[in-house]
Amino acid sequence: MSIRDDILVGLRASEDLTVGDTTPEQLLGAYRAKVLREVATEIGDACPDHADGDTCYLGCQCAAARDLRRMADEAEKGDAS
Numbered sequence: 001m002s003i004r005d006d007i008l009v010g011l012r013a014s015e016d017l018t019v020g021d022t023t024p025e026q027l028l029g030a031y032r033a034k035v036l037r038e039v040a041t042e043i044g045d046a047c048p049d050h051a052d053g054d055t056c057y058l059g060c061q062c063a064a065a066r067d068l069r070r071m072a073d074e075a076e077k078g079d080a081s
Helices: 003-013 024-045 062-077
Strands: none
Touching: 003 024, 024 062
């Protein structure tokens, strides 16, 4: 069983989970999207070429940040597992 499956089992088993029509899969997708967006923002803020960041020694990583934002959009829509 994967970590994702463990989380879904926990969400389904929670008696206090009152989220209306939201499914555990949607909750997990929303959480994953939030984490991916936070990481993308951190990467973007560290870019020496496009932001005030001076902590990124690998050069511009904005393409990676865009990929993470795309992955977040997919996770929110339920396209990723």
